[in-house]
Amino acid sequence: xxxxxxxxxxxxxxxxxxxxxxxxxxxxxxxxxxxxxxxxxxxxxxxxxxxxxxxxxxxxxxxxxxxxxxxxxxxxxxxxxxxxxxxxxxxxxxxxxxxxxxxxxxxxxxxxxxxxxxxxxxxxxxxxxxxxxxxxxxxxxxxxxxxxxxxxxxxxxxxxxxxxxxxxxxxxxxxxxxxxxxxxxxxxxxxxxxxxxxxxxxxxxxxxxxxxxxxxxxxxxxxxxxxxxxxxxxxxxxxxxxxxxxxxxxxxxxxxxxxxxxxxxxxxxxxxxxxxxxxxxxxxxxxxxxxxxxxxxxxxxxxxxxxxxxxxxxxxxxxxxxxxxxxxxxxxxxxxxxxxxxxxxxxxxxxxxxxxxxxxxxxxxxxxxxxxxxxxxxxxxxxx
Numbered sequence: 001x002x003x004x005x006x007x008x009x010x011x012x013x014x015x016x017x018x019x020x021x022x023x024x025x026x027x028x029x030x031x032x033x034x035x036x037x038x039x040x041x042x043x044x045x046x047x048x049x050x051x052x053x054x055x056x057x058x059x060x061x062x063x064x065x066x067x068x069x070x071x072x073x074x075x076x077x078x079x080x081x082x083x084x085x086x087x088x089x090x091x092x093x094x095x096x097x098x099x100x101x102x103x104x105x106x107x108x109x110x111x112x113x114x115x116x117x118x119x120x121x122x123x124x125x126x127x128x129x130x131x132x133x134x135x136x137x138x139x140x141x142x143x144x145x146x147x148x149x150x151x152x153x154x155x156x157x158x159x160x161x162x163x164x165x166x167x168x169x170x171x172x173x174x175x176x177x178x179x180x181x182x183x184x185x186x187x188x189x190x191x192x193x194x195x196x197x198x199x200x201x202x203x204x205x206x207x208x209x210x211x212x213x214x215x216x217x218x219x220x221x222x223x224x225x226x227x228x229x230x231x232x233x234x235x236x237x238x239x240x241x242x243x244x245x246x247x248x249x250x251x252x253x254x255x256x257x258x259x260x261x262x263x264x265x266x267x268x269x270x271x272x273x274x275x276x277x278x279x280x281x282x283x284x285x286x287x288x289x290x291x292x293x294x295x296x297x298x299x300x301x302x303x304x305x306x307x308x309x310x311x312x313x314x315x316x317x318x319x320x321x322x323x324x325x326x327x328x329x330x331x332x333x334x335x336x337x338x339x340x341x342x343x344x345x346x347x348x349x350x351x352x353x354x355x356x357x358x359x360x361x362x363x364x365x366x367x368x369x370x371x372x373x374x375x376x377x378x379x380x381x382x383x384x
Contacts, residue, residue: 001332001359011229012360019049019228019358022070026050029067031079033057036383040375041066048337048368049228051075051356054083054267055372058349059381065267073226073236075355082221082264083353084214084243086331088340089263090179092210094134094312095276096202097182098289105189106130112181115188118253120157127168130185133178134311135297139166140178147257151241155253156181172298172309174364176260179312183259187250194255195247198263206272206284210265212258214243222264226356227335236355237334261333270340270351277313277327278347294327294344304363316341316365321373330369332359339369343377350376 002011026045027038035041045053045068052075055066067077100106112133113125132138143149143159156177163177183194190197195212203210211217224236242257243264275281277290296308296315306318316326328341337357342349352372360367 002361008361011358015049015229015358015360018231020051020070020072020226020231020356022046022050022068026068026070027066028069028076029065029079031065033059033062033064033384035064035066035380037375037380040379044368044371044375048358048360048371049356050354050358050368051226051228052077052223053352053354053357054079054081055352056267056271056349057376057381058271059346059384062384063271070356073224073233073356075224075226077223077355079268080221080266081223081353082209082217082266083223083336083338083355084225084240084262084264084333085270085338085340085353086261086333086336087176088270088329088331088338089212089259089261091277091312091329091340092198092202092263092273093179093182093259094293095273095285096198097130097134097186098285098293098311099201100186101130102286102289106185108134112185115185116252118157121253124157124160124164125181129168130182131297131311132168133182133185136172136174136178136309137169137298138175138178139164139168139171139173140175140181141165141173142175142177146177150180150257153254156184156256157253172300174309177256179260180256180258184252184256186259187252187255191250193247193250194258206269206276206281208265208269208272210263210269212243212262212264213247214239214262214264215246217264223353223355225334225336228356228358240334261331267351267353270353271349274328274340274342274349274351278342278349280347294325300364304365307364316373318370320378321370322377326373326377330366332366335359337366337368339366339372341369341373346381348377348381
């Protein structure tokens with residue numbers, strides 16, 4: 001993944017020559033409102049070498065679904081395709097956390113160390129609150145062996161001490177570990193596995209077709225993901241190792257990965273989640289919670305001056321994309337670059353999910369997401 005400026009430049013140079021292509025006519029399904037600017041959309045699909053995608057636009061009561069496919073590798077998006085949406089899971093986690101806080105199950109500002117029975121957990125989490133974890137201001141970074149530790153069932157107490165770099169509340173540092181620990185807090189308080197907590201308190205109430213356990217979904221419905229650069233034929237990721245393990249019992253010391261990036265869902269269910277955030281579903285979260293989520297707690301700084309972070313929400317202020325703020329999240333995993341956003345002033349929504357895409361970035365924002373945001377909010381939706 002092109003995480004530095006030098007790697008990003010090299011990636012963009014090599015992309016046209018070594019990445020698989022989307023095909024001459026990638027669009028396979030159009031449903032809903034007429035697409036007004038199809039040429040730009042197809043151009044972006046080809047430019048970013050997108051391998052099978054679902055894109056949904058919504059403005060008021062009008063919506064448009066666009067599905068695309070690729071032939072080599074063969075990725076075919078359908079209206080019922082299920083995607084592992086990677087870090088967009090963080091927005092779902094934040095919505096559920098705020099809901100549980102409204103019902104006095106969780107407290108955003110109480111030190112989470114007070115909740116754990118393990119002495120080691122209390123020591124390494126001292127002073128950290130859920131608000132810190134939700135805003136990436138906990139002082140935690142991601143240790144290099146985070147994914148291996150998750151897959152091997154190591155308790156987070158094995159390495160959280162080396163991941164703690166800053167005092168809570170003093171610095172922004174994007175942390176998958178930090179967001180994963182929110183699931184551990186939920187399990188500690190409710191004494192249920194985090195997958196069941198999401199099902200009972202988020203997915204079922206909102207009637208979402210979603211899960212944190214990929215093993216519950218028929219494999220033929222899951223969109224495979226291919227990393228396009230470097231591309232290795234036959235290396236599609238359909239079900240992650242973490243997603244293949246059932247969450248049978250609560251295990252707060254070991255379930256620290258699911259709430260950071262393991263949600264599987266379809267594009268319409270993701271839209272339902274975003275209806276909570278835009279106020280179309282006004283009974284799940286109150287206005288105070290929504291305001292807190294959109295508050296800018298930390299800035300990305302000079303690396304991405306247009307980006308800041310709320311509670312489980314990326315906040316974008318970029319006149320190239322919109323006159324006002326855009327909120328949402330993006331997800332990078334195994335070669336996909338997903339995005340789900342809404343424009344604050346209008347409530348218009350863009351969601352784009354795929355099975356492989358250019359991972360080039362503009363600062364920390366995926367370049368594909370930036371291009372699709374510009375197309376949606378500056379070109380396509382104003383014509384509706």
